[in-house]
Amino acid sequence: MIAQALTGLLLHLVAFSAAAPLAGPTVTLDSATVSGTSWGKTSKFLGIPFAQPPVGDLRFRLPQSLPSYQSNFNATNYGLSCMQQALTLPIVKGAAAEFSNQLLNSVFNKIVPNSEDCLTLNVVKPASATPSSKLPVVVWIYGGGFQIGSTSLNDGAIIVSRSIAMGSPVVYVSMNYRLSGFGFLPGKEVGEAGVANVGLHDQREALRWVQKYISQFGGDPAKVTIWGESAGAISISLHMLANGGDTQGLFRGAFMQSGAPIPIGDITHGQKYYDSLxxxxxxxxxxxxxxxxxxxxxxxxxxxxxxxxxxFSYQSLNLAWLPRTDGVLLAEDPQKLVQQGKIANIPYVIGNCDDEGTLFSLSTLNVTSEDQVKTYLKDIFFVGTPDEQLDQLLNAYPRDITQGSPFDSGILNAISPQFKRISAIIGDGVFQAPRRWLLQHTVGKQNIWGFVHKRLKVVPILGSFHTSDLLDVYGGGEMADYLIRFVNTLDPNGSGALQWPQYTSQDRNLMTFRDGLIPLAITQDNFRKEGMDILTTITLARPI
Structure with a gap:
């Protein structure tokens, strides 16, 4: 998303200015010597191909493994990003919109240059790590609504440097994966050809690469944690559900920020997008x-x-391009797979920002009346849902602006009569309710932890907006420390930190990241229960 891209760029520039690059390190992959760059106490290897270029006849096919590396090459620059779908500014209308959107995309494409030949990954390791170090590994999967995103926006050296300072060093990996129509083409033709969800398959191919090569960088292939935000976290939850919950030895833990198994239907539900293309x-x-x-x-x-x-279109997070059930990787609706217990039995951490829906509700400012809200929800998100059920939902999320999102902001931020109400429904429907559903169905079966991020509540209109928690990780906040401890021990707790209790059926604990003098607290996952229960009932019956 725009906020994530700008946040990532800022963190990347800050990190780059903190230390000057030194002489380049090397690693051996098969018969090739790969040269990287030094940054502080870390070594960075960037833009390493992990699959054959998905071009020509390999477009819209599952990723094909590379033959062994034979020729020496430099890994000193990020590879080109995968295709980035054009962005639009939701609050700019009329004659100014075309100019503003062209300017926005021109700048964004300069920051994130892209190509169809994009399947590369990056490895950042402690400079002192050797092939015998057997360090735990964290694999970052970026977000961006399955439409935009790039590994170049988040500098893994920040995470590795922090892990070294904590005395708990890790190896960091990030991969590009195909996005938008290139990575998540729907339609019966795609399903029949067995080439659905190739973006998810790209991620799994990168994880297989990690199993094969990460020891050369000092990592332990038996100690891999997958970590992601937004679409990256959703992807992780789907990898936990793939193949009936069989991880295939690719990872042992998961850390998910603003993403859980979402209510997605069969690949044919997106037929209109295939046909238009x-x-x-x-x-x-x-x-x-x-x-x-x-x-x-x-x-x-x-x-x-x-x-x-x-x-940021009118239909918001009812996305054109996203993972869909294909009967192969994903047997059926992810929420039903969760309900059936067909999920990897691994430790995980999951949580949300408090105001997930605000960014995605800016395009609905023309929806101002009760009838318009009902029509919007019925036409866009909950097609075929009975009016009685929609009325129950709207009663649970009333028009009262003091109950909307940004939450706990009183009469402020109501930039339209229904903005805060729609923000609450979208944020809970796409993010909070699926998270709670996952926690409820795995509690007592595996070690799990939950959180809510309530920092930056003072941001006008948006509050604790979607992606704002990334500042706490790539910005070196407490969440980074909890992440690093989890990657090392499969437990976010450690000496000197506020104890983060597990999520249990008796105590639905959430680590709460807050502004102010008391930045951390333990709260309970009991907010907006009626509304989230109705949302889950609706989406179970009619996944998108």
Whole structure:
């Protein structure tokens, strides 16, 4: 998202200014010597290919493994990012919108240059680590609504440097994965060809690369934790559900920020987006439309994808491009898989920002009346839901602006009569309720911890907005320390830290990150229970 991209860029620039690069380190991969860069007490190896370029006939196919590395190469710069879907500013309308959006995307594409040939990863290790060090490994999966995102926006040296200072060193890995229509193309044709969710498969291919090569960087392949935010955290939750909950030895723990198993339906639910893409690229008359799409020039295909609704469009988080059930990697709706207990039995941490929905409700300022809210929800998110059930939902999330999001902000931030109400419903429906559903169905079965991030509540309109918790991790806050301890021991607790109790059926504890003189507290996961229960009932019956 925009906030994450700008936050990541700021943290990256701050980190880069803190220490000057030194002479380059090397590692051996198969028969190749790979040269990286030094940064403080860390060594960085950037832009390492982990799969064959997904171009030409490999477009819209599962990632293909690389042959062994034979030639020496430099790994001193990030690889190009995968295709980034065009962004739109939700609050800019009329004649100014086209100019503003063009300027926004021009700047964003300079920050995050992208290409179809993008399947690279990065490794940051303590400079002193050797192939015999067997350090725990944290694998970062970026967010961005499955439409944007890049490894270059988050500097892993910040995490590794902090781990060294704590005396608990880790190895950090991040990977690019295919996004938007390139990574999450829906449609019956895609399902029949067995090439659904290739973005998730890219992530798993990178995890297989970690198993094969991370020991060369001092990491232990048996001690991998996957960590992500937003779409990255959703991806992690889906990896926990993939193949009936079999991790295939790829990871032993998970740390999820603002993402849980979301209510997604069958891959055919996105048929209209596939059909539009076929029409807009001139493939309608082809005998094999999927094969035709593989031959469309990159720029033309990207332009056609950019016509689809984006993150900040009117339909908001009812995304055009996202993972969907395919009967292979994901057998059925993730929330039902959670309900059935078909999930990896591993320790995990999961939590949310307090005001997850505010960023995604700015496009709904024209929705001002009770009837308009009901119509919006029925047309966009809860198609086919009975009016009686929608009325129950709206009663649970009343028009009273003091009960909306940003929460606990009283009469402030009500930039339209329904903005705070819609923000509360979207934030709970997409983020908070799925998190609680996951915790409720794994409690007592595995070691689990929950949190809520309530910092930056003073930010006008947005409050503790989606992605704001990243500042606590890549900014070196307490959450980074809890993460590093979890990666090392599968427990976020350690000496000198406020004890983070597990989430249990008796005490639904949440570590609460707050502003003010008492920055950490333990609270209970009992807020907005009626509303979240109704949301879960609705989405279980009719996943998107």
């Amino acid at each position: 076929v029409t807009d690229t001139g493939c309608s008359g082809a005998a094999d439309t999927l094969q035709c799409l593989r031959s469309v020039p990159y720029a033309s295909l990207k332009a056609a994808i950019n016509k689809s609704p984006g993150l």
